[in-house]
Amino acid sequence: MRMVDIIHAKRSGEELTDEQIQFFVDGVVSGSIPDYQTSALLMAIYFQGMTEEEQSSLTMKMMESGDHLDLSSIPGVKVDKHSTGGVGDKVSIPLAAVVAALGIPVPMISGRGLGHTGGTLDKLEAIPGYQVEISESEFIDQVKKEKCAIVGATGNIAPADKKIYALRDVTDTVDSIPLIAGSIMSKKIASGTDALVIDVKTGAGAFMKTIEDSRNLAKALVGIGKGVGMKCMALITDMNQPLGNAIGNALEIKESIELLKNNGPEDLVDLTTTIGGYMAVMGDVADTPEAGKQLCAEVIANGKALASFKAMVAAQHGDAKVVDDPDSVLPQAKYKIDLPAKESGVISKIVADEVGVASMLLGGGRQKADDKLDYSVGIYLHHKVGDQVNSGEPLLTIYSNREDVDDIKDLLYSNIEVSSSAQKPTLIYETIE
Missing domain, CATH: 3.90.1170.30 (Pyrimidine nucleoside phosphorylase-like, C-terminal domain)
Incomplete structure (x- = not known):
């Protein structure tokens, strides 16, 4: 099998076989396929697209290229959330604490940002001492004890995706639906979670600028998740204006804390509790998303979510005084x-x-x-x-x-x-x- 033949097949609009996709992923990980050929295939995928079968195959091959976390020792349904990213989107930070306060384990593996503002990990690192890189055993122990952890990828998760994403970023193929879907879901499946809510942003500040493209991406993501037996659903949400009021790492941590003190901006509160409502259903603590949303509002109002966030920060060696007096702790x-x-x-x-x-x-x-x-x-x-x-x-x-x-x-x-x-x-x- 030759890489040039795989490029030719996709450039011509043909459907790639499992064997061809496996050859490609293996070559990316081993380094036997040069960057220029990987880039050529990415561009062919960008223009020709992929079938559902190709998308699923690419996702699974990338997932299988590295480690797979085993979270089976954590009791209960493990529920995660992913956002395709946007300006002022700090939902993951208060959300993990809110859902954990409902007794649902939230093993959240997040990323950094390139351009615009920082990613979830960058924002959390604004808290002095907060460690986003912890061992797999520490990660599992923390989720067992505190019900939530927000960390960077532990171990060697989806190494093929790391190399492919770096090339997508410099070849202007980031906003390809099959490549986005494969990138997101390969990491989420490898992270061992049972259920996933995906927030697909749409508009000026998102990868997907139109509702139609966002819908297609959401369907691709949910289809892949359900195809491997994961509970999975998606919301399409607005990113034409920033979410919340704060844009910037320390500012967004402070706003997240304000939300957990029952004083957050209306749009951020609404989206956090709505997503939390779906996670509550997936985690078997609510019968409907509306009932789950109400439970989320209750743990914010009674202070349980704030306590959950403070416990997570302390467990990951951050200065927990940030909860009581953010301005004295944050830069x-x-x-x-x-x-x-x-x-x-x-x-x-x-x-x-x-x-x-x-x-x-x-x-x-x-x-x-x-x-x-x-x-x-x-x-x-x-x-x-x-x-x-x-x-x-x-x-x-x-x-x-x-x-x-x-x-x-x-x-x-x-x-x-x-x-x-x-x-x-x-x-x-x-x-x-």
Whole structure:
């Protein structure tokens, strides 16, 4: 078998066999297939797509290329959540604590960000001492005891995906549905979870810009999950404007804590408790998502979710005082600079990805994989789409460690619109079950 023949087959629109996909994955892991041939096949997949059978085969071959976590010693249904990512999307951080407070084990393996703001692990590392890299045995013991842990991939999870993703990022093939589906699900299946809720973002700040593309991705992900016997469903949610008010690593940790203190922004609370409701059903503690959502609201209101988060932080060697007094523990930016509205009216647009770029330019995200993050910087929105604003009133506050932020102001002004009227956007478009 030759790699050039596999490239030719996919370029010509043919369906790849299990044997061809296995040859490709083995060659990627061993290094016997050069990057230029891997890149050529990725581009052919980008343009020609894959059948459901090909997607499932690619996912399973990538999963089988490395370690598989055995979580069977953890009692109960293990439930995880994955988001395709967006600006201000810190849902995983409070959600793990909320669902754990219901008695459901949440073994959450998360990632970092490239561009925009940091990923879940980067945000948690804004807490001094928090360890995202722990051993498999420590991970399992913590989930048994505290019911939740949020860590980076333990062991050698899906090594084929690591190499393929690095090439996707530099060959502009990141937003290929078969490749996204294979990447996400190979890691989630290898992580040993029993059930999975997937938050597929759609809009300006998401990989999938349209509802149709988001729906196709959600169906692909759910189909793969169910095909291997996993409980799996997806929600399609809005990412045209940032989620919540805070964008930036330490700022998003503080906002997550505010949510757990029953004082979070409406959209973030709604999405967290909605996803938590589905996880409650999967974890056999609620009969309906609505009942599960109510249970999530209750553990936030009675402080059990906050206590669960504090226990997780302490177990992973973070400074648990962050829960009681975030500002004294989290890194603080030197400058807080308001951006005043130039006119009165109703906010009609906040372009999510450009607000994310603004945070990145302040140092809150990565332009290159090896960039170091400034955890203290970011943006805090005082108003969202549909809100009334008066001329001179702050639209947002820029948290910066440089005094001159004229470039950031210009970027933000060009991506926030004030009109005579606007409707609040839909937060959750549909579910795929």
